[in-house]
Amino acid sequence: xxxxxxxxxxxEKHAAKGWPVGLAGVALVIIGTFMSWSFDPxxxxxxSVYGYPGGLQILAIILSLLALVLLLTVKGPLASRLGQxxxxxxxxxxxxxxxxxxxxxxxxxxxxxxxxxxxxxxxGWISFxxxxxxxxxxxxxxxxxxxxxxxxxxxxxxxxxxxxVVMAGVLFGAxxxxxxxxxxxxxxxxxxxxxxxxxxxxxxxxxxxxxxxTRRRKVLTLAAFAVAFFFPFTQQGSDANMSIATSVLxxxxxAIGLNIVVGLAGLLDLGYIAxxxxxxxxxxxxxxxxxxxxxxxxxxxxxxxxGGCVSATLGLIIGTPTLRVSGDYLAIVTLGFGExxxxxxxxxxxxxxxNLTNGPNGIPGIPELAVGGFNFGDEHVVAGITLGRFxxxxxxxLLLMAFVILVFTRxxxxxxxxxxxxxxxxxKAAEAMGVNVFGLKLLAFAVGAFLAGLAxxxxxxxxxxxxxxxxxxxxxxxxxxxxxxxxxxxIAGVLLGATILKLLPEKxxxxxxxxxxxxxxxxxxxxxxxxxxxxxxxxxxxxxxxxDEKLATAVESELVEEAK
Amino acid sequence: MTAMLEVKDLxxxxxxxxxxxxxxxxxxxxxxxxxxxxxxxxxxxxLRTISGLLRPNSGQINFMGQPIHHVPAHDxxxxxxxxSPEGRRIFPRLSVExxxxxxxxxxxxxxxxxxxxxxxYALFPILGERRKQPAGTFSGGEQQMxxxxxxxxxxxxxxxxxEPSMGLSPIMMKVIMTTVTALQQQGTTILLVEQNAQAxxxxxxxxxxxxxxxxxxxxxxRELLVNDEVRKAYLGED
Numbered sequence: 001x002x003x004x005x006x007x008x009x010x011x012e013k014h015a016a017k018g019w020p021v022g023l024a025g026v027a028l029v030i031i032g033t034f035m036s037w038s039f040d041p042x043x044x045x046x047x048s049v050y051g052y053p054g055g056l057q058i059l060a061i062i063l064s065l066l067a068l069v070l071l072l073t074v075k076g077p078l079a080s081r082l083g084q085x086x087x088x089x090x091x092x093x094x095x096x097x098x099x100x101x102x103x104x105x106x107x108x109x110x111x112x113x114x115x116x117x118x119x120x121x122x123x124g125w126i127s128f129x130x131x132x133x134x135x136x137x138x139x140x141x142x143x144x145x146x147x148x149x150x151x152x153x154x155x156x157x158x159x160x161x162x163x164x165v166v167m168a169g170v171l172f173g174a175x176x177x178x179x180x181x182x183x184x185x186x187x188x189x190x191x192x193x194x195x196x197x198x199x200x201x202x203x204x205x206x207x208x209x210x211x212x213x214t215r216r217r218k219v220l221t222l223a224a225f226a227v228a229f230f231f232p233f234t235q236q237g238s239d240a241n242m243s244i245a246t247s248v249l250x251x252x253x254x255a256i257g258l259n260i261v262v263g264l265a266g267l268l269d270l271g272y273i274a275x276x277x278x279x280x281x282x283x284x285x286x287x288x289x290x291x292x293x294x295x296x297x298x299x300x301x302x303x304x305x306x307g308g309c310v311s312a313t314l315g316l317i318i319g320t321p322t323l324r325v326s327g328d329y330l331a332i333v334t335l336g337f338g339e340x341x342x343x344x345x346x347x348x349x350x351x352x353x354x355n356l357t358n359g360p361n362g363i364p365g366i367p368e369l370a371v372g373g374f375n376f377g378d379e380h381v382v383a384g385i386t387l388g389r390f391x392x393x394x395x396x397x398l399l400l401m402a403f404v405i406l407v408f409t410r411x412x413x414x415x416x417x418x419x420x421x422x423x424x425x426x427x428k429a430a431e432a433m434g435v436n437v438f439g440l441k442l443l444a445f446a447v448g449a450f451l452a453g454l455a456x457x458x459x460x461x462x463x464x465x466x467x468x469x470x471x472x473x474x475x476x477x478x479x480x481x482x483x484x485x486x487x488x489x490x491i492a493g494v495l496l497g498a499t500i501l502k503l504l505p506e507k508x509x510x511x512x513x514x515x516x517x518x519x520x521x522x523x524x525x526x527x528x529x530x531x532x533x534x535x536x537x538x539x540x541x542x543x544x545x546x547x548d549e550k551l552a553t554a555v556e557s558e559l560v561e562e563a564k
Numbered sequence: 565m566t567a568m569l570e571v572k573d574l575x576x577x578x579x580x581x582x583x584x585x586x587x588x589x590x591x592x593x594x595x596x597x598x599x600x601x602x603x604x605x606x607x608x609x610x611l612r613t614i615s616g617l618l619r620p621n622s623g624q625i626n627f628m629g630q631p632i633h634h635v636p637a638h639d640x641x642x643x644x645x646x647x648s649p650e651g652r653r654i655f656p657r658l659s660v661e662x663x664x665x666x667x668x669x670x671x672x673x674x675x676x677x678x679x680x681x682x683x684x685y686a687l688f689p690i691l692g693e694r695r696k697q698p699a700g701t702f703s704g705g706e707q708q709m710x711x712x713x714x715x716x717x718x719x720x721x722x723x724x725x726x727e728p729s730m731g732l733s734p735i736m737m738k739v740i741m742t743t744v745t746a747l748q749q750q751g752t753t754i755l756l757v758e759q760n761a762q763a764x765x766x767x768x769x770x771x772x773x774x775x776x777x778x779x780x781x782x783x784x785x786r787e788l789l790v791n792d793e794v795r796k797a798y799l800g801e802d
Contacts, residue, residue: 415669422655422666429653431617434641434670434718 014140022071022092022137028130029064029099033057035123037106043113044106044185048121056185059192060102060127066199067095067134074141089141091203096135098195103131105191109184159212160219166209167223175234178241178507186507221405228398232391233383242390244506249397250459252498253404255482256491257451262480263489263537264412265444266424267323268331270476271338275449277471278314279307279456281345284363284466285356291363293356300371304457311453312446314341319445323438338476345468362467369396369461376461393462400458404451405491411447412489416440481519485526487533496534566629568593568722568753569614569645574623576606576613583609585777586623591722591770596744596754598764598785600798601774607757608650610774611724614755615647616640628721641670646720650727650757652711656700660691663699663710667717677717684713687743705736712743716752723747724755729763741767761798765789773798 037047037057045055053061072078073088107128111117173193180186200206213220235241258272283303285293298306322333349359357363368377368389376392411417419440422430431437460466478501486497505515526533567590576584584606591597599607612618614625616637625633632640641647646667655663664684668677685692688709694702699710708728715723725744729737741763748754748767758764765771768785773794781793788794 418662418666419669421658421662422669425655425657426653428617429649429655430666431637432615432641432647432649432653433666433714434638435666436636436638439638 011140011142015142018137018139018141019071019075020137021133022067022096022141025096025130025133025135025137026064026068026071028133029103029127030061030130032123032125032127032130033061035126036121037124037127038110038114038119038121040110040114040119043110043119044182044188045180047124050123056106056188057127059189060099060106060131063095063099063102063192063195064130064134066196067092067099067138070095070199070203086203086205087143088203089138089143091199091205092134092138092141094198094202095195096131096138098191098198099131100135102188102191102195103128105184105188109188113184159216162209162212163216163219163223167220167227171227171230171234174231178235178244180507183508183510225398225402228401229395232387232394233385235391236385239388239390242388242394244503246390246393246397246462248499248502249394249401250455250462251479251482251502252495253397253401253455254452255479255486255494255498256401256404256408257448257455258479259483259489259491259494260408260411260451261444261448262483263494264408264417265420265441267441267444268327268334269445269448270331270335270473270480271318271341272334272448272452272479273471273473273475274338274341275311275315275452276456276459276475277341277345277466277468278311278449279453280460280463280466280470281357281363281456282307282310282453283457283460284366287363287366287460289363289366291358291361291365293358293363300369300457304454307457308450308453311456312450315445315449316442319442323441323445335473335476338471338473342468342471345471357468360468362465364465364467366460366464366466369393369458390462393458396458397455397462400454403454407447407451408491416443420444478519481523483533484523485533487535487537489537490533490535493533493535493537566626567591568628569755570624570626571610571614572624572626574610574613574625575621576609576618577621578609582621583777584613584620587772587774587777587779589772589779589782591753591755593721593753594748594751595769596748596756596767596785598768598771599755599757599774600759600761600764600771600788602759602798604776605774606777607774608726611647611726611755611757612649615645615724617647638670641718641720644719644721645724646715646718646722647724648711648715648726648728651730652704652707654699654702654707654710654714657698659696660699660710661695663714664691664717667714668719670718680717680719684716687716687746688713703736704731705733705739708732708736708740709743712740712747716747720752722753722755724757726757727759728756729758729760737763761794762789765794 033053034050036050038044039048041048047055047057069078070086070088070092073086074092103124107117107120107124110120110124173189177186177189177193180189197206200209231245232242235245254272254276257275258269261267261269261272286297286303286306288297318334318337322330325333345357346360348354348356349361351359368375370376376396377389378392379389380387380392419430419435422433422435423437423440427437463470482497482501483494484497485500486495487493501519569591571590572588573586574584574588575582575586587606587610589597589599599610601607609618613620613633614627616632616635616639620633623633624631627640627643627645630643632643632645635643655666658666661681664681665677668680671677685695690706691710691713694706699707702710712723712725712728715725728740728744732740737760744754744756745767756764756768765785765788768788771782771785771788772779773781773788781788781791783791
């Protein structure tokens, strides 16, 4: 996102004023937060208290404290140490803008939730004026040449600590955001997160963190899983949020599987949801549901593997004839396959052919999973925190996620992964190099289908019912959207994309009505401004910015470094 | 002794259009054999069929005594037959090193691949200097070097080069052609397809002239160079 800037001459003329104005702004914001923002305690949590800040006011304080740190980096005690590294001026501009958006959001929320601007208390206005001052001041603070923060080498413990702090921030932020009940509060928390991330990008901290993340991938992965593991403990047994979290996990695990097909092998699959459905139908027809159609109930592990294998077989069946065609044709064939799957499940009801699926009624009443005496429907109390049914499934899905990510990275970093890169780049040349093009494409298809099948078996038990209308084309489209939005060929990107796509409609009811429109708009805008996705795969970055030779060489040297 | 590569009565068609009509030729071990002809003579089609990218309608291709006309392309590479395709077909967004490593895709001996990587850099020092640079930013001649280096990374017994001199400056062409001789001296057998008859025949032990899908002339490189018809048709002399 580009922040509009003032003409150079204007900035030069007023350069000296930027710093004191910004400082005054920070002070005003903080003073405002100690006062009431609105008399009505039911708006945005409770912001009606004088004397100490509460709830969303604390987020405003954090943003302005970040601005304070940057101001002191421009001029003051931090300038000598951080000044030459941190791009404080750009960071301040970002923070100023987002702080302003935040305060405008607060005022709008109060005005719409009650009846008009009169209900905004003086504290709110003081903080708003402060935000305006920070924004205005930051605009005239001159930019400087800086050293590349990405090249900075800091002690190892510091890097690891940074990873830990960021991950803890993510955990705390996620828990805090999910705990917001009303839509406005949730939006404001998102604005806060946006501001922090934007400031990190603008100051160069994010670039540095990216390098650290690459250098310390294991620490990052472990920390991410630790965060994911502790998440249910922050929810105090709230089933609502945990149910969202489990559906995000299923969606994300499936999307990562699809990312092997789309992002790594470069094959457009528009019917991928059918593989998830195949897994789910295997699990439900073998379950102990009264409506289950097959009277054989093997242990769950067998069902999981069977679901994966049935999906993979379907993948092979659909892939063998169609992977010889490429591009648009493949997309159409897979789209057709997805529909064929759905209609087959719809029609295998005993009237037409064998009764496997109960047709449109589906298979309801699937019992909770029980593995070795552990019933997934039971509540457990660990360290005084209740972990409900959804938490149980959440942990199981986390295990699945670890497996899916492992498969993804192992494949990506292997000889097979190199073959996929070659196929994406130039299929004919790859063939001449001795790459088994058809075999590798089929492998991608089968592995992707297998992983979706695994996820499907768990999904069946978690949902408690399986029916054809859960596996419509729209779901395939959403999976693809998560990948495109997040970043093709990456894991972090797809996790982010999946979270956004699943979480926002759940949390923002007004959003869910227009979600197709909004996702469509978002994707169009993404294609225009950031076609590589939110988290860019380095090689994909090149595919979208071909003329940029400097970027190309920089990226390539990194890739070669990593390969060693 | 049987020839390293033997092509017998090979016929290849694109739909109804027959591009290669019952041609036969052979390449002996250690030789440089040139296949010359104008645009559309069927040279590239012949090479693509040998390397398994196209399937023949009829005829036979034997490599090292084994029929390969039904072997999939990726297995042919592992057998020791490398193909540097027309138009170079390097991977433009991948770095030099990644391009070279992909050339060694059919191999599993990681340690030896490293050695051969160094050998490729020794053969073309410019590649070594720019190993991290994306190949698409290279000039035509450098790309051709990369294409040849990449093909050599599969440790081929027979290297097929499709128009390596296409679009190159005379100086660059000389460099490439000298490399062909150098590779021959290192023990690689080479099947060279060229429109530039002079350059190709000068270095060839044996040559075949292809015209609209048929071999119309063959002989040693020197014989063909002085042949009147060849001089008229391909060397632009009266």
